[in-house]
Amino acid sequence: MTQQLLVYVPPHPLIKHWLAVARDVATPSVLFRSAIIELGRWLTYEAARDWLPTQETAVESPLAACPATLIDTQVPMAVVPILRAGLGLLEGAQTVLPLAKIYHLGLERNEETLEPSCYLNKLPDKFDPETRVLITDPMLATGGSIMAAMAELTQRGVDPALIRIVCVVAAPPALQKLSGAYPGLTVYSATIDGTVNEQGFIVPGLGDAGDRIFGT
Numbered sequence: 537m538t539q540q541l542l543v544y545v546p547p548h549p550l551i552k553h554w555l556a557v558a559r560d561v562a563t564p565s566v567l568f569r570s571a572i573i574e575l576g577r578w579l580t581y582e583a584a585r586d587w588l589p590t591q592e593t594a595v596e597s598p599l600a601a602c603p604a605t606l607i608d609t610q611v612p613m614a615v616v617p618i619l620r621a622g623l624g625l626l627e628g629a630q631t632v633l634p635l636a637k638i639y640h641l642g643l644e645r646n647e648e649t650l651e652p653s654c655y656l657n658k659l660p661d662k663f664d665p666e667t668r669v670l671i672t673d674p675m676l677a678t679g680g681s682i683m684a685a686m687a688e689l690t691q692r693g694v695d696p697a698l699i700r701i702v703c704v705v706a707a708p709p710a711l712q713k714l715s716g717a718y719p720g721l722t723v724y725s726a727t728i729d730g731t732v733n734e735q736g737f738i739v740p741g742l743g744d745a746g747d748r749i750f751g752t
């Protein structure tokens with residue numbers, strides 16, 4: 537069977553609502569940050585559906601023994617927020633994955649060339665190959681940043697099939713790059729927008745999510 541990039545846009549009213557709030561140019565920074573946190577929470581909830589490892593067990597209810605399913609906490613779980621904007625989604629993701637380790641990755645696009653450069657890398661030298669990794673970044677635009685993050689992770693032993701990317705807006709150039717390089721990878725996004733303009737902004741998009749989250 538040929539593997540393909542999977543891109544899910546969950547048709548959930550909460551996700552649609554917080555996306556609308558985030559898109560609105562009139563939304564002040566404090567509410568924008570809340571919207572991104574909520575999107576991180578609900579998109580991670582959706583992404584966890586077929587990704588969180590579980591184990592079958594049994595528990596005693598007050599009335600009888602019964603079969604039960606628990607999260608398998610022996611399997612390593614990690615969240616990799618791409619700084620800065622990925623920190624907003626991280627806050628929501630952590631409410632769903634409180635036991636995941638957090639490895640920060642600081643990437644900044646050059647405003648002229650749009651090439652990303654790495655200014656902070658807290659990834660371990662090697663990951664256990666079973667590690668489930670969730671990457672958070674609100675925007676996949678030209679795809680340079682997410683491709684750099686994927687390279688850093690796969691070089692360190694992460695299986696692309698165990699990665700979930702959580703973003704708010706994904707654009708075709710980024711999805712095409714990911715699809716070419718990582719069939720079998722899964723992306724959860726609040727929406728897919730059609731255009732990336734000459735300045736590298738997704739249209740309609742969210743504007744500069746990092747600046748809007750941090751009020752800079």
Ligand code: PRP
Pocket residue numbers: 618619620621622643644645650652673674675676677678679680681682710736744745746747
């Ligand atoms: C934005 C965004 C992504 C990247 C997407 O970050 O959060 O990381 O650009 O663009 P690309 O797909 O073309 O690489 P930015 O570099 O503006 O940094 P910030 O999060 O610190 O604002």
